[in-house]
Each structure stands twice: as structure tokens, then as C-alpha cells.
Amino acid sequence: MSGLIGRKIGMTSIFDENGKNIPCTVIEAGPCVVTQVRTKEVDGYEALQLGFDDKKKANKADEGHAKKAGTTAKRRVVEFQGFEEEYKLGDTITVEHFEEGEFVDVSGTSKGKGFQGVVKRHGFAGVGQATHGQHNRLRAPGSIGAASYPARVFKGMRMAGQMGNEKVKVQNLRVLKVVPEKNLLVVKGLFPVTRTPM
Incomplete structure (x- = not known):
């Protein structure tokens, strides 16, 4: 599994088999639609473009791009490389591709805190x-500086x-639980992000 787009729902905690309370983050990951397939012959590299979350107000360009994949315009579109499976235009990727116990890297935009x-x-x-x-x-x-030298x-x-309001990446977070019927991923630890491509 190369990647998936999602959003942070919130935080909770669960108990492991030893009775230890583990803080964890709940992510709504997918379902993501393959909106474009990049190939070496056409684009010079191989990648999958995934779309997540329907756009309420889409322009003609976004609608036309999504129409090729047989879907609606998406709010978030991200490219991922290194998929082992073969996917076609319009395929849907869900959290079922993740397994409990595996490690994931999560990146996204941190919460903006203004001028501090x-x-x-x-x-x-x-x-x-x-x-x-x-x-x-x-x-x-x-x-904040010296005197006449260096004078700056x-x-x-x-x-x-x-x-805040910058890209944050947290690596090697363990997947504690996968809830495919609700598209939820429960990950150990925390990360200060609002939208999370993984």
C-alpha cells in the first residue's frame, strides 16, 4: 500500500492486552478514487492521482477531469508513487488495504496559530x-544582534x-485498528494536522 488521503476526526484512547492506556488518533481515510494514472510513456514517471471528498463548487476544468474517471470533482487531489497493485482510472481505494500492526507515515497541514x-x-x-x-x-x-559589526x-x-499552518510529517505510527465499514483508521500517537494525506 503506497498511500491514501483522509482527514483527522479526533483523538481517543484504547487499552492494549496488558491494560495499558494508549493515546491514538482516528482518521477517516478514503474512499479515494483514482482520478488519473501517470505512466512513463506519457508523463515520464509512474504514479496514481487520488481524489478524496466531493467538491461543493467545482469549476468546469475540475468537473471535466473527474468525468474521465467517472466520478465527481474532488476537494483534495494527491499523487502517490510506488503502488504494488495495478489500478485503473475510476477504481476506488479504501482502508481495507491497511493491516493492523503495520507502520505508516502521516503528513498534513498543521493548525495555524497566527502571529506569535x-x-x-x-x-x-x-x-x-x-x-x-x-x-x-x-x-x-x-x-537580537551585535553592534556596529556586523551591523545587521x-x-x-x-x-x-x-x-503553524505548515506541512508536518510524522513517521512510523502503528496502525492499531482498521474499521472498513466506516472508513476509519486508528493510529497510535498524535500529529498536529487538519487534513492528512498518508
């Missing part, structure tokens, strides 16, 4: 004391800025 200061974004401690002449400095970054701030300096 250095304490929240990078874990700075701040000044550390409120007395001895400190005024409004508890969550300040402190010094070096690139990569940890400062306040946009936090």
Missing part, C-alpha cells in the same frame, strides 16, 4: 524577573512571526 511571540513560538523564557527596573520585558526576546541581524534568528 518568541515565548510561545520558540520556547524562550523571557527576562525571568519582574523587578530591578524591568518594564514590560517578561516575554521579550532580548538582544543574521538570517535565521529566532524571532516572533507566523506560527
Whole structure:
């Protein structure tokens, strides 16, 4: 199994055979439709383009592309390489291809947190004391550069800025449970994502 597109439903916990409580994430994975088959002869590489979740407002281009596969326009379209099985245009791929106990890599977009200061974004401690002449400095970054030399701030300096809303990848998460009738995948651990191609 190469990959599947899904969405994070939420988190829960289950008990293993030893009575240990394991935190886990529930993913609604698929069903995904094969919307395009990439071949070496035409595209120069082999891959499958999968579509997930129907689009409410689709333009003519999306509708025409999906019509070739005999489906409706999809909100999320992702290409995957390395499928062992042979799939044709319009085939549906579900969570039944996953097995309990196997390990998967999950990637997606993390939750956006907006413009944040250095304490929240990078874990700075701040000044550390409120007395001895400190005024409004508890969550300040402190010094960010030298004096007349080099007369600039070096690139990569940890400062306040946009936090979250970026691609996150978590590797080697164990599949604890597969629920094919509801297209659910229960994975050990957590990952801070909203939409998850796997």
C-alpha cells in the first residue's frame, strides 16, 4: 500500500492486552478514487492521482477531469508513487488495504496559530524577573544582534512571526485498528494536522 488521503476526526484512547492506556488518533481515510494514472510513456514517471471528498463548487476544468474517471470533482487531489497493485482510472481505494500492526507515515497541514511571540513560538523564557527596573520585558526576546559589526541581524534568528499552518510529517505510527465499514483508521500517537494525506 503506497498511500491514501483522509482527514483527522479526533483523538481517543484504547487499552492494549496488558491494560495499558494508549493515546491514538482516528482518521477517516478514503474512499479515494483514482482520478488519473501517470505512466512513463506519457508523463515520464509512474504514479496514481487520488481524489478524496466531493467538491461543493467545482469549476468546469475540475468537473471535466473527474468525468474521465467517472466520478465527481474532488476537494483534495494527491499523487502517490510506488503502488504494488495495478489500478485503473475510476477504481476506488479504501482502508481495507491497511493491516493492523503495520507502520505508516502521516503528513498534513498543521493548525495555524497566527502571529506569535518568541515565548510561545520558540520556547524562550523571557527576562525571568519582574523587578530591578524591568518594564514590560517578561516575554521579550532580548538582544537580537551585535553592534556596529556586523551591523545587521543574521538570517535565521529566532524571532516572533507566523506560527503553524505548515506541512508536518510524522513517521512510523502503528496502525492499531482498521474499521472498513466506516472508513476509519486508528493510529497510535498524535500529529498536529487538519487534513492528512498518508
